[in-house]
Amino acid sequence: MIGRAFVAEIIQQGINALLLGCTYTLIAIGFNLFFGALNVVHFSHGDVCILGAFVILILYSLAKFLGLVAVLPAFIWVPLIIIVAMLLTGVLGALFERVVIKPFRYAPLLMVLVATVALGMIIRETVRLSFPHGSNPQIFPRILPQKSITWGGVLIRMDNLIIFGMTLFLITLMFLFIKRTRIGASIRAVSQDGEAAMMMGINIDHTVAATFLLGSALGAMAGILIGAYNNIIRFDMGLMGGVKGFSAAVVGGLGNVYGAIVGGLILGFVETFAAAFIPGGTPYTDVFAFLVVIFFLVFKPSGILGEKVYEKV
Amino acid sequence: MSLQKLFRGVFLLAIEVAFFILFVAFMETNEIAKVIAFLLFFIGVGILFKYWKAGNDALVELFREMRTLAGIGFVLLLLILPFGLKGNPYLIHICVMAGLYAILALGLNFQLGSTNVVNFATAASYGIGAYTSALLAVHYGVSFWLGIFLAGSMASLFGLVLGFPCMKTKDYYLSLVTIAFGLIVYLLLVNFSWTGGPNGIPNIPSPSFLGHSFKDPLNLFGFELPSQSNYFYLVFLFTGGALFVAHRLHHSRVGLTWNAIREDEIAARCQGIDVTWYKILAFCIDAFFGGVAGTVYAHYIGFISPENFAFIVSVVVVTMVILGGMDNVFGVIIGAILLTILPEKFRSFEDFRLLIYGVIVVAMLMFRPQGLFPQKLRVYKR
Numbered sequence: 001m002i003g004r005a006f007v008a009e010i011i012q013q014g015i016n017a018l019l020l021g022c023t024y025t026l027i028a029i030g031f032n033l034f035f036g037a038l039n040v041v042h043f044s045h046g047d048v049c050i051l052g053a054f055v056i057l058i059l060y061s062l063a064k065f066l067g068l069v070a071v072l073p074a075f076i077w078v079p080l081i082i083i084v085a086m087l088l089t090g091v092l093g094a095l096f097e098r099v100v101i102k103p104f105r106y107a108p109l110l111m112v113l114v115a116t117v118a119l120g121m122i123i124r125e126t127v128r129l130s131f132p133h134g135s136n137p138q139i140f141p142r143i144l145p146q147k148s149i150t151w152g153g154v155l156i157r158m159d160n161l162i163i164f165g166m167t168l169f170l171i172t173l174m175f176l177f178i179k180r181t182r183i184g185a186s187i188r189a190v191s192q193d194g195e196a197a198m199m200m201g202i203n204i205d206h207t208v209a210a211t212f213l214l215g216s217a218l219g220a221m222a223g224i225l226i227g228a229y230n231n232i233i234r235f236d237m238g239l240m241g242g243v244k245g246f247s248a249a250v251v252g253g254l255g256n257v258y259g260a261i262v263g264g265l266i267l268g269f270v271e272t273f274a275a276a277f278i279p280g281g282t283p284y285t286d287v288f289a290f291l292v293v294i295f296f297l298v299f300k301p302s303g304i305l306g307e308k309v310y311e312k313v
Numbered sequence: 314m315s316l317q318k319l320f321r322g323v324f325l326l327a328i329e330v331a332f333f334i335l336f337v338a339f340m341e342t343n344e345i346a347k348v349i350a351f352l353l354f355f356i357g358v359g360i361l362f363k364y365w366k367a368g369n370d371a372l373v374e375l376f377r378e379m380r381t382l383a384g385i386g387f388v389l390l391l392l393i394l395p396f397g398l399k400g401n402p403y404l405i406h407i408c409v410m411a412g413l414y415a416i417l418a419l420g421l422n423f424q425l426g427s428t429n430v431v432n433f434a435t436a437a438s439y440g441i442g443a444y445t446s447a448l449l450a451v452h453y454g455v456s457f458w459l460g461i462f463l464a465g466s467m468a469s470l471f472g473l474v475l476g477f478p479c480m481k482t483k484d485y486y487l488s489l490v491t492i493a494f495g496l497i498v499y500l501l502l503v504n505f506s507w508t509g510g511p512n513g514i515p516n517i518p519s520p521s522f523l524g525h526s527f528k529d530p531l532n533l534f535g536f537e538l539p540s541q542s543n544y545f546y547l548v549f550l551f552t553g554g555a556l557f558v559a560h561r562l563h564h565s566r567v568g569l570t571w572n573a574i575r576e577d578e579i580a581a582r583c584q585g586i587d588v589t590w591y592k593i594l595a596f597c598i599d600a601f602f603g604g605v606a607g608t609v610y611a612h613y614i615g616f617i618s619p620e621n622f623a624f625i626v627s628v629v630v631v632t633m634v635i636l637g638g639m640d641n642v643f644g645v646i647i648g649a650i651l652l653t654i655l656p657e658k659f660r661s662f663e664d665f666r667l668l669i670y671g672v673i674v675v676a677m678l679m680f681r682p683q684g685l686f687p688q689k690l691r692v693y694k695r
Contacts, residue, residue, distance in 0.1 A: 041485040103679050109484055111678050113431055114631060118674035121628060125668035239624060243492055250489060283504040290493040297486055298478045 008153035013276045014269075019160055019229060021268025022167040026222035027245025028252065028260035029174065030215030035255045036191030037211040040101060040112050044120030045219060046242020047127075048096065050235070052089040052220025053140065053227040054127055059085055060141045078143045082224060086217040093216020094209045102208075120238065128235040137234040140227035163225050170221055171261070174214065178257070183210050191255070219245075240286070247293040253306025262304050267292070325379055326386050328372075333390045337397040340404050340654070348658045391549060395542040405541040409613065411653040412548035413606045418633040418649040419552075419559045419642065420602025423595045425631060426640035426688075427563070427571035430592060434475060434491040435603055435630045437498040438468040440622030442604025443611040444508055447517045450612070457520030461608045468604025469597045471498075476596035480589045483578075495624055502619040513618025517611050520547075527612075544613045551609065552646075555602055559642045562598075569691075571595060572640070625667065632670050635677055638684025647686060 027049055034042045042048075059081040063069050068077050100119045104112040128134035144159035178184035186207045189197040198204050226241065227233045248267045252259025267289055274281045274288040281288070296303065339351045362369045376383050398404045417435055424430040445467040446460035455463070475494050479487050502508050509515075519527040527543040562568050570591050573581040582588050611617045629652065637648020656666045677684065 041488075043488075100675055107682070108429075110425075110429055110431055111682060113485065113488055114635065115675050115678050117433070117628060118632075118671040118678075120671075121625075121667055122671035122675070125665070125671065129664060129668065240496070243489070243496065246489055247493070250486065254485075284500070286500055287497050290497050293493060294478050294490055297490055298481045301482055301486060 005153065009276070011154050013272050015154070015156065015160065017269040017272035018265070019163060019225075019268070020272055021265035022164060023222050023225045023229070023241075023264075024244055024248040024267050025171070025261050025264030026167060026218050026225070027241060028248035028264050029171070029257055030219045031246050031249035032252075032255055032257050032260050033187070033191075033211050033215040035249070036257075037187065037208050038101065038105070038194075041116070041246060041254075042097075042101065042215075043113065043116040043242060043246070044096070044123055044238075045093075045215070046240070046245055047120040047123040047238030048089060048093050048216050049219035049223040049241055049245070050226070050233060050238035051092065051123060051127065051223065052085055052216075053223035053233045054131070054138075054235075055085040055088050055220065056081060056143070056224055056227065057131075057138060057140070057233070060143065074143075074145075081143070082221075085224065086220045089220035089223075090213040090217035093219070094212040096216075097208065097212040102205075120242065124235050124238060131235070134235055137232040140231050140233050142228075142231065144228055159228055163228060166221070167225070170218060174218060175257075177214070183207070187211050187214075244289065247289065250301075250303055251293060251296045253303030256303070256305045259303055259305040266304075321375060322379055322382055325375055325383055329383070329386045329390060333394075333397065337394075340398060340407070341401075342658075345659070345661065388553075392546075395538050395545055396536060400536070400538045400542070402539040402541050405539065405545050407654055407657050409541060409544045409548050411650045412545075412552045413610055414630065414633060414653050415552050415646045415649040416548075416555045416602050416606040417630045418637065418645045419555045420599040420606075421630050422559065422634050422640065422642065422645045423562070423571065423599050425634050426645065427568060427575060428592060428595050429575035430479075430595060431488045431631075432491045432596070432599065433488060433624070433627045433631065434495040434498075435599070436622045436624060436626035437475075437495045438472060438600040438603030439607040439610070439626065440498060440502060440617075440619070441471050441600075442468045442607030443617050443622070444502065444514070444607075445604070446608040447514045447611040447617055448508070450518050451514060451516065457518075457608070457612050460612075461605055464608040465601045465604040468600040468607070472596040472600025473593060475600075476593035479596065480592055492624070495627055499619055499623055502622065509618070511619060513616060513621075514611075515616045517615045517617070519615065520612050544609070548609060551605060555605075556642065556646065558598075563640075563642055567591070567594065575640075629670060632674050634684075635674055636685060638686040638688060641684065641686050641688040644684055644686030644688070648684070 027046060030045050030049075031041065034040055034045070060069075063077055063081055096119060100115055101112055104115060131138060144162050147158040149156050149158070178187060186197065186202045187210060189200065189202055190204060190207045190211075194204060197207070222241070222245070223233070223238075226237060244267060245264075248263035249260055250263065251266055252261065252263025270292050271285045271289050275285045278284075278288075335351075335354075339348070342348055342351065362372070394408065395405055398408075417439060420438075421432060421435050424432045442464040446455075446457070446464040449455035449460050449463060450457065475491065479490050482490055503511050521527060525531075525543075527547070528540055529543075530540055531538040531542045531546075570581070570586055573584065573586060574588055574591060578588055607622075610621070630649075633648040633652050634645050635648075636652060637646065638644030652670070656663070659666075662669075
């Protein structure tokens with residue numbers, strides 16, 4: 001007999017899974033955008049995302065120092081610093097592409113791969129060194145309302161609801177941007193065929209920069225979600241976040257932006273439910289997630305929504 | 314003629330001895346200014362020989378002609394290195410670690426250098442080897458000498474297990490699998506209770522050889538050397554063995570096949586090369602090297618914890634291979650030695666170590682992708 005408590009537990013875990021899935025989706029969208037634009041996997045993307053959370057940390061202290069926090073109501077300054085943080089991270093992401101990825105555009109694939117892994121290390125270490133006691137977890141400011149409501153045995157936190165809403169809003173906005181605007185059209189064109197797009201008069205450098213700006217800004221949102229959800233951030237969270245985001249992109253189908261949503265949700269559900277319903281499974285959630293990824297890589301490397309790639313000689 | 318040959322031999326040995334004295338002096342300095350002066354000197358010599366073609370060719374020719382003599386001189390000098398360092402335990406410790414990293418880098422070189430397979434799971438095989446032999450030694454009293462083979466085989470087995478999913482994938486996907494594998498091994502080591510969890514395994518016994526425990530100081534020719542020198546000679550032996558294997562493999566059909574896969578996988582397959590099998594072979598040999606290095610590390614330090622085998626270790630080994638020169642066996646060893654010694658010399662900047670590694674990798678890839686010592690094209694005798 002399935003009790004009410006059990007149903008409530010499943011719904012509760014489902015909400016958690018959805019939130020985790022949102023984070024992975026936001027990171028995975030970046031991986032898919034970059035892969036579409038340049039056929040590269042930006043292994044330091046996870047670190048760029050966490051960088052976004054650290055930018056929030058700086059902006060929050062700055063806003064507090066300037067007295068904005070005390071003067072303005074929360075619904076004005078919170079979106080304000082989030083938008084500024086996303087923009088800043090986006091610009092940084094585009095800058096990283098220009099400095100570290102662009103020189104390898106025509107080089108063997110191995111080089112850009114190793115270079116981005118090294119870039120990730122540079123970002124992590126820079127963050128660690130530039131914050132006081134940077135090796136320890138930093139307390140993430142509680143910028144979202146902390147209220148919660150209980151509904152039929154299910155606890156719904158206000159900040160989680162906002163996180164979910166913001167993710168949906170941003171993803172919708174991104175799809176509109178890609179479908180309806182001129183830059184979005186060129187991003188799609190470049191991802192279909194870079195050379196042909198160039199012949200049609202699309203400036204590839206600008207388009208790639210726009211892609212990295214967009215992807216990194218969405219990634220910053222993911223970093224902020226991680227910070228808001230855990231209430232702490234640590235400099236090396238980006239490594240795991242990046243690997244998970246890339247995993248989500250691969251499970252969904254690398255290069256397909258819709259795939260990011262599917263992959264992110266699958267990974268989020270696997271992790272949450274493994275932790276909740278496998279006895280003693282909590283410490284091994286990441287292991288389950290990676291086993292799922294390896295399973296997909298072996299049996300369906302193109303992902304759920306990806307196209308099959310044929311090698312050309 | 315023979316007098317000239319004698320003269321040339323003496324000259325060659327003089328170069329080696331001079332290099333040895335410089336190296337010992339470099340190891341013994343602690344002041345940053347002197348360390349930088351030494352580095353500038355080495356870089357200056359490097360630049361000099363880069364532009365002074367005649368001198369460079371003459372030197373290469375000299376070493377090629379008297380290969381045996383150069384080798385014997387080099388080995389002898391390395392054997393007296395602990396004496397040269399006046400038995401300083403700390404300096405000998407650095408040399409031991411350099412040797413261990415050289416073994417790891419040589420192993421990774423089969424994949425990253427020869428086959429173009431980017432493997433970020435070096436730390437995993439290193440850790441599997443260390444934990445295997447440590448657990449066997451602590452719980453079952455298995456001796457080091459047996460443990461090292463078991464640990465190497467265990468690591469190879471895991472290499473095989475990792476190799477199979479990897480063969481279905483390539484490029485980015487393959488790197489993802491290796492990163493995920495490294496993280497899984499790390500997480501399991503942290504979470505399993507029988508591996509000691511985050512606290513690791515303490516009190517791993519030291520090996521002994523013919524009744525001489527490696528814990529005791531080493532008495533040689535009336536000199537007493539600290540216990541680290543036992544491991545110095547052990548690691549010297551293993552690095553030498555690894556170097557020999559790597560060198561022979563490079564010049565064998567296997568090495569040639571790996572290079573063919575690196576240049577063009579599809580073309581290699583069309584030539585009838587079993588790409589899957591050769592890639593798995595590279596995985597297994599790399600893992601074996603990692604396992605051996607891990608075993609020596611575990612018994613040398615006497616304590617291991619998961620932190621010793623984190624993802625960063627893999628990135629550091631990748632850095633060593635790239636800095637030294639991919640596919641160049643000697644270059645890789647020099648890369649490993651440089652990146653072990655230099656951080657110790659710049660201890661006051663310890664915090665910046667990983668940052669500097671990252672910058673080195675990106676800079677090397679941009680400006681000198683072939684590494685400090687690029688691999689030359691294969692030369693065959695007619």
